[in-house]
Amino acid sequence: MSILTPAAGERNSRREANRRQRSLILGRSRLARGGAMTVLVVMALGWLFPLIWATNSSFRTEADTVALPLQWIPENGFTLEQYIGLFEVGKVQLWMTNSLIIAVAVTAITVAVSALAAYAFSRMVFRGRKALFALTIAAIMVPPQLLIIPLFDQMVALNLVDTYAAIILPQVVAPIMVFILKKFFDGIPRELEEAARMDGAGPWRVFFSVVLPLSRPILAAVSIFVFINAWNNFLWPFIVTTDPSLMTLPVGIPNVLDAYGTVYARNMASSMVAAAPMIVVFLLFQRRIVRSVATTGLGGQ
Amino acid sequence: MTATAPPRDRAPAGPPPAARSAPPLWRRVSDSGWAFLLPFLAVFAAFMGWPVVYGFWLSLTDSTLVRTGGDFVGLANYAEALGDPLMWQTLGNTAFFTLASTVPLVVLALVMAVLVHSGLPGQWLWRLSFFVPYLLPVATVGLVGQFMFNQEIGVLNQATGADVGWLSEDSVALWSIVIATVWWTVGFNFLLYLAALQSIPDHLYEAASIDGAGAWARLWSITLPQLSRITGVVLVLQLLSSLKVFDQIYLLMGNNPTDATRSILIYVYDTGFTGYRLGYGSALSYIFLAIVVAVALVQTWVGSRRNKGAAA
Structure with missing residues (x-):
């Protein structure tokens, strides 16, 4: 390094x-x-x-956005009218809240579930461990996008279409993250856990107070990666939501625009609003994000 | 030892709790590996295992969205798919997109990473420029793409004086989608390369500079050979993600892709959700899954052969 x-x-x-x-x-x-x-x-x-x-086009009147020849400085000057109009409609705030709720829930559940499973695969001895781990590895190859039809049918059968649960639950299965976390746990020296066990701590206690604190960097990396993907996920939320009040940002924005016809200046304003949260987060945590994408991405080998 | 003060790098030294006799049954169960595995197994079985099995069953029936649990039709859906020109066309589009996007997505990422890694001033800005598009939601990519590719008022035609229907001409549209995709996702590969570059030991470069090797010679004799392993990784990840293309085609084409731009996944979606034919759509998914698995296996095989070759 x-x-x-x-x-x-x-x-x-x-x-x-x-x-x-x-x-x-x-x-x-x-x-x-x-x-x-x-x-x-x-x-x-x-x-x-x-x-x-x-960005430049989003601060213009519609007429200036499509006026030819194109100019860097619009004739009527820059204006906030697109953004004001966008927020007056009120849907954007709603979708941003939905996106946040869903991405946070997906991240929390995925990390919790995957870390527990990874620890079991890494340290515990039980029947069927090898077979289950092999199954998990094989599942890395199955693109979730290919399961949209049976999954949707399942959601219909469970009466879950147009609920948060339907959007969130199928996204929390992340065999690749189990694999990455297991590799990390394998590298933690066993002596620390054994010492805690000698002191009478059970496996849960060992996991929460010895292993997890040692795993903060990898947990952060996995969380960031899962969060980015959940925040930007399009296909599944798009399929399973029809109610505009449940849509996430990536699904809602192109959807509502259809209803208005093409309005370029407004489109650019909504694009920027949809993009802004992640860009701000990136500016704040650049190093950490760069590192986590690299770690989790490389884990995929 | 208390839970509030987790030990960081040494063994806990607190007094042990009261000694226990043989643990009760619930304790043995909750302390076993199965208890740790249970949450993952539950979501895995419900949202991956079951859909895989159920999807395969669907593909053997004539189920529709309005009437699930259709009749068993054996391999009829698969037979129909093999004779379906639209499946072959959308598979062809997918293959074209995969090849046309993978090459620049690997090469450009490598160029960017090597340049940024050279330590030129402005590190923060370079990383920001190349990586930030990767963080954009696909809705933004679709809208900005439509705006810039527009034939009349788009900045691409206006700035170059060309008159190309970037998204409206069938022969060009898929290329435009490739361009947008490269712009959008190259940042991910760029970061993978950057991380790999940072692990090349300095002494290799020091030795080269003592030998009097110039920048160009250092690039070809040290940097690139050291990156061959990671290139394999980037290539696999990229091929697999390019094959799954859906979002950006769908949105750039205004929710209504032409046959010349539809990927296989869009065809699956259209068949299942617009055409309501769940059975046939599932069969298409399984044909595609077979292709994805084949690509992954071939890649693994090539990779392991190359590793063996390097070790010999």
Whole structure:
């Protein structure tokens, strides 16, 4: 870990590390440095442009958004009218609340259920453990998207269509997270747990007061990853909700727009509102998120 | 030992609680592995195991959304699927999308990660630019895409002076969807590569610089070879996620994809939820599942062969 030194929190040492990194990887050549920088700037501009353009367009009147030729500064100046209109309708706040409730519930349940199972697979001895773990691994290959038809039919049979439960429950099955957590638990030295056992602690006590505190980083990583996916999930919530008051942001926004016809400035405003929460969260926890996506993603190997 | 002060890195030193005799039955059950496993097993059985089995049963019946529990028809749905030109077309679209998106999604992610990892100033900004689109909900991707790809007022045509129907021309639309997808999801692969780059030991580069190797030589003789393992991982994850494409096609095409842009998963959805044919839709799902599993197994096999080859 060359960039993430223990002192990574300090700006100066980071700068120093970057400088070292630069000379290690690019050497002293001006051409290499200049070339790399140019490509980086061009690509970053290309990647940021759609967001900049969409944000810019969301602060315009509809007429200015579609006025040709396109201009960076609209003729009638920037305005908040799209956002005000959007929030006056009131659905967006509702969907954001739904998204939050659902994503938090999915994350909490998934992490709890997966961590317990992973601990059982990692440490406990019982009949059928190997077979069940093999089944869990095999299930990683089954894309949940392929189960939409039987799952929907099941929800109809259980009379759960248009409930939070129907949106949440099928999302909490995450065999890949069980696998990642089990790998982590396997790496914790057994001595700590054995010492706690000697003191008379049962497996639950050991799990909650010895293992979990040691697993905070991986639990954070898994939670962040599950949360991002739950927050942005589209297909399943889209299938199982028809009631607009239960929709999540990704489902509700394109849905309501259909009813109004295409209104580009308003579309861009709703796009930005839908995108904002995750972007703010990212700006606050950049390092942590970057690390967790890397850990959980790599766990997939 | 108290629950409020969990020991972090040393064994708990508190006094042991009163010694216990043989634990009662409920205690033995609750302390066994099964108790820890139970919650996961319950959701797994209900929302994965059962749908897999039930879906297979459905695929052998002529069930519809209005009349479930249809009659057993054997393999008739599968036979129909094999002769269904729309299934082959949507499978073809899916294969095209998978290949066309996987290549840039791996290559561009690698380029981005190598450039960012070189330690040039502005780390925070680069990571932000490349990764933030990955955090966008697909609704945003769909709306911004429609806006920018629009033939009359879209910024793409306006800025380049072209007159392309990015989403309205059948021959172009799938490419536009690929472009939007690359923009949206490359950040994930970028992070995987970045993490892998950070684990390359510095001494390799130090040795190279003593040998007088320039930046280009370092890239080809150290960085890229060190990344071959992670490239395998990125490739598998990407292939599997590209095969499952649904959301961005559906939304970019305004909830109404043409036959030229429908993926197999969209065809499954249309068959089951618009056409109400649950039985036939399930059969299509199972054909597709077979393909996904085959791709995963081939990848695993290739990966293990390559690892063996490297070890030999």
